[in-house]
Amino acid sequence: xxxxxxxxxxxIIKSLKNLKKSLPLAHQIRTISSLKVVWKxxxxxxxxxxxxxxxxxxxxxxxxxxxxxxxxxPLRYLEKRxxxxxxxxxxxxxxxxxxxxxxxxxxxIKPKSxxxxxxxxxxxxxxxxxxxQMIYAENESLTVxxxxxxxxxxxxxxxxxxxxxxxxxxxxxPNDFLVKLVRKYPNYFRLKGESFLELVDxxxxxxxxxxxxxxxxxxxxxxxxxxxxxxxKLPSGFFLRxxxxxxxxxxxxxxxxxxYEDVSHLDQASKEMEKRTVGVLHELLxxxxxxxxxxxxxxxxxxxxxxxxxxxxxxxxxxxxxxLSLKGGIKTAVLREAYKDEVLIDRDPLLAVKDxxxxxxxxxxxxxxxxxxxxxxxxxxxxxILLAAKxxxxxxxxCD
Numbered sequence: 001x002x003x004x005x006x007x008x009x010x011x012i013i014k015s016l017k018n019l020k021k022s023l024p025l026a027h028q029i030r031t032i033s034s035l036k037v038v039w040k041x042x043x044x045x046x047x048x049x050x051x052x053x054x055x056x057x058x059x060x061x062x063x064x065x066x067x068x069x070x071x072x073x074p075l076r077y078l079e080k081r082x083x084x085x086x087x088x089x090x091x092x093x094x095x096x097x098x099x100x101x102x103x104x105x106x107x108x109i110k111p112k113s114x115x116x117x118x119x120x121x122x123x124x125x126x127x128x129x130x131x132x133q134m135i136y137a138e139n140e141s142l143t144v145x146x147x148x149x150x151x152x153x154x155x156x157x158x159x160x161x162x163x164x165x166x167x168x169x170x171x172x173x174p175n176d177f178l179v180k181l182v183r184k185y186p187n188y189f190r191l192k193g194e195s196f197l198e199l200v201d202x203x204x205x206x207x208x209x210x211x212x213x214x215x216x217x218x219x220x221x222x223x224x225x226x227x228x229x230x231x232x233k234l235p236s237g238f239f240l241r242x243x244x245x246x247x248x249x250x251x252x253x254x255x256x257x258x259x260y261e262d263v264s265h266l267d268q269a270s271k272e273m274e275k276r277t278v279g280v281l282h283e284l285l286x287x288x289x290x291x292x293x294x295x296x297x298x299x300x301x302x303x304x305x306x307x308x309x310x311x312x313x314x315x316x317x318x319x320x321x322x323x324l325s326l327k328g329g330i331k332t333a334v335l336r337e338a339y340k341d342e343v344l345i346d347r348d349p350l351l352a353v354k355d356x357x358x359x360x361x362x363x364x365x366x367x368x369x370x371x372x373x374x375x376x377x378x379x380x381x382x383x384x385i386l387l388a389a390k391x392x393x394x395x396x397x398x399c400d
Contacts, residue, residue, distance in 0.1 A: 038316075039316050039319075039324060040237070040238060040319070041326075042235060042323050042325070044235070044339070044341040044342045045323045045325055045334050045336075045339060045342065046325050046327045047342040048292075048334075048339060048342040048343070048344065049292070049325055049327045049328065049332060049334075050327060050328075051342070052290075053328070054361075055354070055357070055358060055361070057085070057086065057087065058098060058101065058357075058361055059169075059357070060085050060086070061078075061085055061087070061094065061101070062101060062121075062125070064078070064081065064085060065078070065102065065119060065120075065121065066121070066129075071120065071121055072107075072118050072119065072120045073118065073119050074109060074116055074117070074118055074119075075091060075092060075095075075104060075116070075117040075118065075119050076116065076117070078091040078119055079091040079092070091119075092104070092117075095119060096368075097365075097368065098361060098364050098365070099122070099364045099367055099368050100122055100124040100125065100360050100361070100363055100364030100367065101121070101122060101124075101125050101360075101361075101364065102119045102120065102121060102122060102125070103119075103120060103121075103122050104117050104118070104119060105117075105118055105120060106118065124360060124363075124364070125360065128356055128357060128360050131356055132174075132353050132356070132357075133174075135350065135352050135353050135356075136174040136350075136353070139172075139349050139350050140181075142349060142350065143172065143173060143174070143177065143181070143350070144181060144185060144188065145206050146171055146172070146173075146287050147164075147173070147177070147181065147188075147189070147197075148188055148199065148203060148206045149206050149260075149283070149287060150164070150171075150284075150287070151189075151197065151198070151199035152199060152202065152206060152207060152260050153259045153260060153280055153283065153284075153305060154199075154301075154304040154305060155264075155303070155304055155305070155306055157198060157199035157202075158192060158196050158197070158198045158199070158304075159196065159197055159301070159304050160195060160196055160197075160304070161178060161191065161194075161195055161196055161197045162195065163300050163301060163304075164178065164197060165178065166297070166300065167293075167297055167300075169289075170288050170289060170290075170293050170297060171287060171288055171289065172289045172348060172350035172351075172353070178191075178197065182197070186200065187200060187201050188200055188201060188203070206260075207258075207260040208258075208260070209228075209258055209259055209260065209279065209282070209283045209286075210282070210283060210286040211228045211229065211230065211256065211279070211282065211283075212228045212256075212258060214228075215227065215228040215229070227256070228256040228258075229252060229256055230252065230256075230278065230282065230318075230320075230321050231321070231337045232248065232252065232318075232320035232321055233320055233336060233337065234319060234320045234336075235336075238319070248320065251271075251274075251275075254271060254272075254275055255275075256275065256279065257272060257275045257276040257279055258279065259276065259279045259280040259282075259283045261276070263276050263306065268306070268308055273306075274314075277306075277307060277308075277311060277314055278314055278318055278321065280305050280307075281298070281311075281314060281315075281322070281333065282321065282322075282335065284298065284305075285322075285333060285334070285335040285338075286335060286338070286346075288348075289348050289350060289351055289354070290344060290351075291334065291335040291338035291339070291344060291346060292325075292332055292333060292334040292335065292338075293332070293333055294330050294331065294332050294333075295312050295315070295324070295330075295331035295332065295333055296330065296331070298311075298312075298333060299311070299312070312324070312331065312333075315333050320336070321335075321336060321337075322334065322335065322336060323336055
């Protein structure tokens with residue numbers, strides 16, 4: 001296995017070797033887990049995040065309007081929310097730029113008030129929403145398994161319901177997943193009070209991580225028992241010094257700990273807990289739609305998944321497994337093995353919702369482009385007719 005370009009202090013490694021035999025095991029482990037690796041920018045993975053920028057803005061505005069009573073909102077009210085929605089231009093301009101999302105019409109806020117401009121979904125957007133529901137219905141079993149897996153990894157098999165609602169987009173859950181799935185699958189889910197979702201029954205079919213399933217598949221193909229382990233792969237331009245390579249090799253030789261195992265007996269500073277934390281984060285990113293999740297969102301689940309307060313250092317310490325992007329002013333944890341350059345290769349079936357939404361946006365952009373082109377052509381024709389009536393020659397156009 002080839003490792004390229006991450007550096008670490010030789011003095012730290014040297015001191016670890018000298019202390020290895022003399023210090024208690026717990027103290028050795030605590031020192032090792034505090035090792036830091038130099039962060040290095042990965043332009044390809046940053047580009048993957050940058051590509052979603054326009055999609056996310058459109059999604060936020062759509063969500064904002066659909067959450068309004070009657071799914072309509074006065075244009076001026078939407079304009080006042082520009083900063084919260086992170087719109088860099090006026091709301092009306094946004095609507096004009098995305099003609100297949102919303103249309104503007106006139107109505108009264110109160111019965112006797114003046115007519116004002118309102119915003120409502122277009123027929124194209126409503127058709128997309130119907131398709132979205134069909135995709136969720138077709139993949140309901142996948143959604144159920146994801147939700148079960150999240151609960152099975154959690155301490156006491158319970159997660160705060162508000163936190164789950166907050167990450168529904170990251171994992172591809174529909175808007176009504178809590179109400180619908182809890183009612184439809186009482187054998188799996190139960191609301192504990194009003195604030196927590198609890199796992200009712202443990203399904204052993206769900207208790208296998210992506211890494212374990214991959215090892216089983218390779219075992220079947222080769223006929224040789226493959227030990228579950230992480231796929232460590234650094235892009236061109238990264239380099240590991242010999243000391244760090246040895247540390248990584250030794251760490252990989254330790255037994256893999258499934259994120260679904262009970263680890264209540266493990267010390268938070270132990271090397272086993274480090275292995276388990278990496279396993280849980282790997283599984284969480286694997287379950288996510290885009291195989292990446294903002295670090296602040298993962299941080300909301302420190303208690304449920306037994307993460308330490310410094311859990312984010314794992315992403316740089318294990319740079320062959322994860323990439324920590326700083327794009328957009330927010331830290332985002334990315335699963336390296338899910339990408340080839342900036343292209344997501346490990347695609348979730350629920351990404352069909354995003355694909356259709358992107359197609360809706362692109363069709364709208366093309367329609368607007370064609371309409372503006374026709375308007376320019378009509379203006380040019382009118383100009384040529386006017387010049388011909390005056391007996392003048394039209395000027396040669398060097399560019400459009």
